[in-house]
Structure formats: C-alpha cells, structure tokens
Amino acid sequence: MSRRPMPEDxxxxxxxxxxRASQLTxxxxxxxxxxxxxxxxxxxxxxxxxxxxxxxxxxTSASDKSLNWANWAAYIDEDDSxxxxxxxxxxAATGIAVNYEVAVDDNNSYYGKVKDQxxxxxxxxxxxxxxxDWMIARWIRLGYxxxxxxxxxxxxxxxxxxxxxxxxxxxxxxxxxWQGGFAGIAWNKEKLPQGLKSVEDLWNPELKGRVGVLxxxxxxxxxxxxxxxxxxxxxxxDDEFAAAIDxxxxxxxxxxxxxxxGNSYLEDLKSEDTLAxxxxxxxxxxxxxxxxxxWEFIIPEAGGTLWNDNFLVPIGxxxxxxxxxxxxxxxxxxxxxxxxxxxxxxxxVVGAQEAAAAIxxxxxxxxxxxxxEETLSTxxxxxxxxxxxxxxxxxxxxxxLLGA
Amino acid sequence: xxxxxxxxxxxxxxxxxxASRIGWFLLAPGLAYLALFFLTPLISLLLTSLQAxxxxxxxxxxxxxxxxxxxxxxxxxYGEHILRSFGYALVATAAALLISYPIAYYIGVRCRxxxxxxxxxxxxxxxxxxxxxxxRTLAWKQLLSDESFIITSLKALSLMAPDAHFTGTAFAxxxxxxxxxxxxxTLPIYTTLERLDTRYxxxxxxxxxxPATVFRKVTLPLSMPGVVAGTLLxxxxxxxxxxxxxxxxxxxxxxxxxxxxxxANFLVLLNYPAAAALSIILMAVILAxxxxxxxxxxxxxxL
Numbered sequence: 001m002s003r004r005p006m007p008e009d010x011x012x013x014x015x016x017x018x019x020r021a022s023q024l025t026x027x028x029x030x031x032x033x034x035x036x037x038x039x040x041x042x043x044x045x046x047x048x049x050x051x052x053x054x055x056x057x058x059x060t061s062a063s064d065k066s067l068n069w070a071n072w073a074a075y076i077d078e079d080d081s082x083x084x085x086x087x088x089x090x091x092a093a094t095g096i097a098v099n100y101e102v103a104v105d106d107n108n109s110y111y112g113k114v115k116d117q118x119x120x121x122x123x124x125x126x127x128x129x130x131x132x133d134w135m136i137a138r139w140i141r142l143g144y145x146x147x148x149x150x151x152x153x154x155x156x157x158x159x160x161x162x163x164x165x166x167x168x169x170x171x172x173x174x175x176x177x178w179q180g181g182f183a184g185i186a187w188n189k190e191k192l193p194q195g196l197k198s199v200e201d202l203w204n205p206e207l208k209g210r211v212g213v214l215x216x217x218x219x220x221x222x223x224x225x226x227x228x229x230x231x232x233x234x235x236x237x238d239d240e241f242a243a244a245i246d247x248x249x250x251x252x253x254x255x256x257x258x259x260x261x262g263n264s265y266l267e268d269l270k271s272e273d274t275l276a277x278x279x280x281x282x283x284x285x286x287x288x289x290x291x292x293x294x295w296e297f298i299i300p301e302a303g304g305t306l307w308n309d310n311f312l313v314p315i316g317x318x319x320x321x322x323x324x325x326x327x328x329x330x331x332x333x334x335x336x337x338x339x340x341x342x343x344x345x346x347x348x349v350v351g352a353q354e355a356a357a358a359i360x361x362x363x364x365x366x367x368x369x370x371x372x373e374e375t376l377s378t379x380x381x382x383x384x385x386x387x388x389x390x391x392x393x394x395x396x397x398x399x400x401l402l403g404a
Numbered sequence: 405x406x407x408x409x410x411x412x413x414x415x416x417x418x419x420x421x422x423a424s425r426i427g428w429f430l431l432a433p434g435l436a437y438l439a440l441f442f443l444t445p446l447i448s449l450l451l452t453s454l455q456a457x458x459x460x461x462x463x464x465x466x467x468x469x470x471x472x473x474x475x476x477x478x479x480x481x482y483g484e485h486i487l488r489s490f491g492y493a494l495v496a497t498a499a500a501l502l503i504s505y506p507i508a509y510y511i512g513v514r515c516r517x518x519x520x521x522x523x524x525x526x527x528x529x530x531x532x533x534x535x536x537x538x539x540r541t542l543a544w545k546q547l548l549s550d551e552s553f554i555i556t557s558l559k560a561l562s563l564m565a566p567d568a569h570f571t572g573t574a575f576a577x578x579x580x581x582x583x584x585x586x587x588x589x590t591l592p593i594y595t596t597l598e599r600l601d602t603r604y605x606x607x608x609x610x611x612x613x614x615p616a617t618v619f620r621k622v623t624l625p626l627s628m629p630g631v632v633a634g635t636l637l638x639x640x641x642x643x644x645x646x647x648x649x650x651x652x653x654x655x656x657x658x659x660x661x662x663x664x665x666x667x668a669n670f671l672v673l674l675n676y677p678a679a680a681a682l683s684i685i686l687m688a689v690i691l692a693x694x695x696x697x698x699x700x701x702x703x704x705x706x707l
Binding site: 106108109111112115138141142208209210215252257258259260261262264267268271272273387390391394395398400401402403 | 462463464482485542545546549550551552567569571572651652656657658659660664665668670671672673674675
C-alpha cells in the first residue's frame, strides 16, 4: 500500500498522528476522533478566554527539510508555467521543499481563521506567514510569534536601516520585512487629464460619487490625517483621529465617496465606477500593465503611508530553522531584485537596486519599487496602536463602512 | 375519500409499545451528529453572545459572563440594519414571486403539450446554478457599472439622472437578491402547478367565472403550497444574505445588512459577543416570522 500524503488540515493531522501513535483497535481510533472533535468544540468555546501565552513548538527542521509558506496573491515571482523560479532555486540549493500557498487574502480574515489554534500553541499549517505591520504587532504582543535566531540569518545585515527598529518589534527579534508599499492616490488619466495633487482634490465636486477609499483603516485615515498636518508616526491622539473621522463621514454621507473597499477597489477603477481613489502603489503598476496605461499613482503632497508585510514564524511551527534559511535566501540582493521585478512592491533589501539595474535599468529607477531618500521622506508609518485604541478607532471607522 | 378514511381506520398499524433498543441504536449516529454539529455550535454561540470583555485582556479577549447588555447594545446600535435586512428580504421576495409565478405557470401549465419546450425552459431556470453565484453577482456589478452600456444608454434616454448610479445603492442590492433567488421561487411553484388539474379551470369557466376569478379562487389556492415553499426558500436566506449587500459586490456604505454587520463585528472588530448576539437575534426573528407565516398560510399540503 502506498503511503498517502497527510491532509492539509492541522487538526486532522493531529488526529492521524494520535491514531498512528497508539496503534489501537478501530474502535478506540473512533473514540479518539470523537474526543478530538469534542476538544475542537471546547477549544472553539474556550478561544476567547485570557490565558497564559503559548509556548513554541520543538524545532524539527534538522530532520524534516520542508516548510509551508502562507502569503498573499501575486506576491512572488512566477514564470509562465506557474512555477516560482526563486523558490525552486532555494529548494535546489538547500534541499528544503517549500509548499507556497496563497492563503492570506486579508489580515483580519486570516487572523480569524487561525487565532484559536495560535492561542493553544498548535500548528496552524504554516511555518512562515507574511502579514502587515499592525497585525504582526498583535501577534507579537499576544505571544503568537517565535523569536528568530539572527545567527541563522546573516543576510539580515542587508535590511534597510529605516526598518531595523520598528516600534512593535525592537531590533526585529520576531519579524522580518518581506515587501512593502505606499498608500497614495491614483486617478484615471483619460477622464481626469488635469490630475490630482492632494487628498483634498478627491473632494472636488466634479468627482462626486466617483471616489473610492480603502477599507484598510490605517491607510485611509492615515492619508486624511496627513492632509490635516498630523504626523501619523508621532504622538497623536483621539482628537486628531476624530477630526479625520468627521471629514470622512461627511464625504461618505454627501455621496462624494462612492465606496470603501479592500483589494476589490481595483475592479471599480477598471469599470470606471471610481475615477480617483486612495490606493496601493504596486497595484497601479499591475493594472496599468493589464488594462492599458490608464492610471497614475502619486504620493500626495502632504505625504502618504508606508507599510510592510513581514515574515513571522507562528508559535506552533516546528520548522523555524528552515524558515530562517528561507529568509536568509530572500535577503540576498540578487534574489530580492528578481522578486521586486515581478511584484512591483518595495523591497527592504539593500543592494537589490544595484542588482536590479543589471537586469533592467528602468526598473531600478522606479521610485515606487526602489524609492530614494527623497521619496521615502514623503511616506510615513502609522504608529502602533494600543489594544484599547485599536478597538475604539476600528469601531469608529467601521461605523462609516456600515453606515451606522 | 370516504373509502380511504374507512380503510385507514381499519388498518392503523399498532405502534410498538416498548421503545426498541434497535430503534435507538439506529438513531444514535443521527442524534450524535446533530448534537455534535448543530447543538454544540449553537450552545457555543449562545454562551459567546453573553460574554463580557476581559478587563485586562488584549483586543478580542472575552470572558464567560451573563452579560444580557450585549443584546440591548446591538439592537440599539444596529436596529436600523436589522430592519433593513428584513425590509430588503421582503421586497426581494415579493419581486421574485411576481416574476416567478408567471414563469412557473407558463412552464407547468401552458407547456404541458410540448414536453421538449418544457424541459428546455426548466433547464434554463436551473442553468444559473452551473456558475457560482458569486461570479454571477460580480458580473452584474460589471454590467451595471457607471460606464457600462446599460447605464450609459439609460442616461442617454434620460431614464436615469446624469449623476445617478446603480452599483452601491439599495436598489442594486434588492435587484441582486431578487435575481439570485428567482430559481428558488420558481421551482417549488412549478412543481405544484405542474400537478394542477386543468379540469378544475374548465369547471370554473363553465360556472361563469372570469379568468381572474378562476385564478383567484382555483389556481392560486391550489398552488399555495408551492408559493409558501418558494417564499420561505427566498425570504430566509435573503434576510441573512451578506454577499449582495457587501461593499465588494452590489452594496455600498448605506446598504449594509445584518450579515455584513456580523462579518464586520466578527472579523474586523473582534467583537465576538456582538456578532453572536446578532446571529441569535437573526435566527430568533426569522423563526418567529416564519412561524407566524406558516401558521397563517398553512402547510398541511406543503409538498
């Protein structure tokens, strides 16, 4: 009998492992499955309780050369046959097989899917996940991330200096940036040849009902607050946030803002339901390539937001050393350049620009992929929020989204 | 009829007096399944809806409590969304009924002599199920976007104000709900009309009933089981639907239904008690409405 591959679901894997380990009769295996299901139900009940932080799983990387990587769509180089050249090269060089999965569609829904297992310290089926700064901050705060061994990641010295110390992870003990991007404004060049310069231009009466903003609170609110002259990375509080909320509420209620969306805002730009929008830098490069060179993206005069998606090793993963090898590999400048050339987001790796110039000089000049000091000085990182602030601000923002 | 009543009076099988062990044994898997996959989540949901925030916990941390206040809070905060959900569902159900009844009548009664046409039309009613309803809803969003042929034509004909739009409005959401649930309304009505004995209609006409009277007094009452089933199959899922009203599909910021509110509370705000309380309220209200409706409309003949 050939051995079948284990199913993906970690809970089922656990049950199979249990059954194999005990080698008992069919009846007791069934009982085990029943007990597992009851545990699952109880775990679902107990998920909300405050408990001690989970402990990291033992590392079996030395004997098990594999890892699962959960990432966002269109976030790694891909050739025409659908293979990932940089990943294949990594496997060839290290012998570590990588199961790359597009499992993250949204920070919140991914968190909703795995949080109960994380709280119990169980394997979530991913050994490396890439999530956005603020979500990473939550995982680190709750003890859901494993501390990285920097000795295994010598290439981490290539990390851009401005990202080496962030307020949610001093010294990058738990997280390492994968790719980053700007939030700014974009418009349809055919319909709006005069262009836009600032967030204020979105509220032009001519654009009534044709403006889109992002459902990602930090980007939309960040841009509005920057327009109001607030330093979003610095020390601001309820008053500054409330002022921006009032402005957005007014624009939504007046019908100036057509809709508030996540990734699907691109559909509205393409169908021309929206002619101008708050959006993410890399996306505009992609839709310009897909649907004709119709849109232009800028960082508004008052500044844009800068965010990063970061590698993290979930607490229940037993492949930390394998992931560290993966991170080290992607911090080689020539590898980072290969990825950047495909995904069009900002690479955090110093030296990637020089490596990219060797592939395509025009690419290396693109300010949205390899921003210089001047461009970077116009982009700001939304400061970390405390749990209480997060709850309060999100509630205010969601009120607008739900029309409450 | 009388003969049947006589016959059954004679032959009612005696129910076994003692609950047999085999019966319980055969029932056990079903009961266990229900207990595990229906009762357990329901209890979990109920307990969650009564949780209180953990004062020292992080975002999304709650402790078990007896916090009835959650229900008061969600009703006062989202009362409008609850009413809106049932309003949209009601309008969509009525619209679907008005559209589906003639279709079902045509296929089930008029096409009887042409079985091929009947089969083709039935397949056409079911055909949309071959494509995911998410894709179909997204397709409508494209077809009805501001620069689409349909909308620009309507504007050119002055049937729509120049600055009006379709996607993201209440009208679009109700349109989507109606469109998506039409097959669920058509099929049950078709099954009852298909068995309609047309000799009753002839008899009605012979008794000098106008076509309208015959419809009102004969056809409609005989098709009621289908209408009841169809409206239930449409109203219940429509009230809880969150796809059509989602901002990613046909909805906007002022069309959120209760499903969208539950989603936002669960995934974004991590306010699990509020999401659970809203789910329980949705379930309870639907149960109450359906209970009253079924009692009034009657289900003795329901299929």
